[in-house]
Amino acid sequence: MFITVFGQKGGVAKTCSSVHIAAGWSQKQKRVILVDADRNRSATAYGARGLLPCPVVPIEAAAKATRAAEIVVTDGQASSNDEELKNLVEGSDFILLPTTTQSRSIELTVEMSQMLNQYQIPYAALLVKVDARKEASADQATELLQGFDITVLKARIPLLSAFEQAETEGVTVDRAIDKRGRANPRRMTGWLAYCDASQEIEDLVNDHREQNPVESPIGWDFTPLEHRLAA
Ligand SMILES: Nc1ncnc2c1ncn2[C@@H]1O[C@H](COP(=O)(O)OP(=O)(O)OP(=O)(O)O)[C@@H](O)[C@H]1O
Ligand SMILES: [Mg+2]
Numbered sequence: 356m357f358i359t360v361f362g363q364k365g366g367v368a369k370t371c372s373s374v375h376i377a378a379g380w381s382q383k384q385k386r387v388i389l390v391d392a393d394r395n396r397s398a399t400a401y402g403a404r405g406l407l408p409c410p411v412v413p414i415e416a417a418a419k420a421t422r423a424a425e426i427v428v429t430d431g432q433a434s435s436n437d438e439e440l441k442n443l444v445e446g447s448d449f450i451l452l453p454t455t456t457q458s459r460s461i462e463l464t465v466e467m468s469q470m471l472n473q474y475q476i477p478y479a480a481l482l483v484k485v486d487a488r489k490e491a492s493a494d495q496a497t498e499l500l501q502g503f504d505i506t507v508l509k510a511r512i513p514l515l516s517a518f519e520q521a522e523t524e525g526v527t528v529d530r531a532i533d534k535r536g537r538a539n540p541r542r543m544t545g546w547l548a549y550c551d552a553s554q555e556i557e558d559l560v561n562d563h564r565e566q567n568p569v570e571s572p573i574g575w576d577f578t579p580l581e582h583r584l585a586a
Pocket of ligand 2: 369370371393397398430
């Protein structure tokens with residue numbers, strides 16, 4: 356299964372989401388690789404201390420590294436270039452669009468969804484950095500996105516200092532510790548929200564596969580290659 360995390364806005368937790376959904380599947384004993392396709396290489400930096408539960412590889416090394424993986428999560432390079440988007444769609448089974456409750460982020464997700472609607476690829480928005488004191492704005496964001504026929508995951512990722520602490524330490528949020536070296540008391544809410552998100556994604560991919568037996572979202576015919584591989 357190939358999952359790409361994508362979005363056009365900086366700082367919408369693309370890297371954080373890639374790391375945590377990949378980690379969620381790793382914990383379920385799946386063979387997962389996180390591919391860093393972003394030129395800023397922040398996923399690679401996040402995983403550099405070797406404390407994440409799955410390997411992180413830069414895109415240039417991905418072909419070989421992902422051979423044995425069951426799930427490949429890609430931290431995508433932000434782009435609105437048609438050709439790049441088409442290639443990205445072709446290489447993915449699902450696209451995750453992390454979105455904050457800010458109007459600019461919602462607008463960009465709507466724009467992206469309109470581009471993605473040209474293809475037969477399942478995608479969904481994931482609300483991130485949701486302030487627990489402002490759940491109403493998250494409800495409003497969900498309604499707005501759904502008004503454009505965009506699937507919004509039920510899981511919402513809370514705004515937590517634990518995420519920044521985790522990134523500094525190079526660990527996932529369930530292992531976040533504060534400045535005093537104590538476990539962050541809210542760390543598990545963040546972790547469980549991402550675990551729920553990865554389960555929802557898996558379900559959406561499976562539903563889409565059942566309803567659309569054609570594997571290639573653009574319609575490229577891979578059967579000659581598959582026949583050669585099977586021979
Ligand atoms: N739920 C959250 N609560 C609080 N902070 C968060 C949360 N998710 C991510 N962050 C923090 O927000 C910052 C930006 O997140 P991240 O690097 O994942 O965004 P990005 O979309 O990958 O950014 P870029 O476009 O630069 O690649 C990081 O410091 C990260 O630790
Ligand atoms: Mg990033």
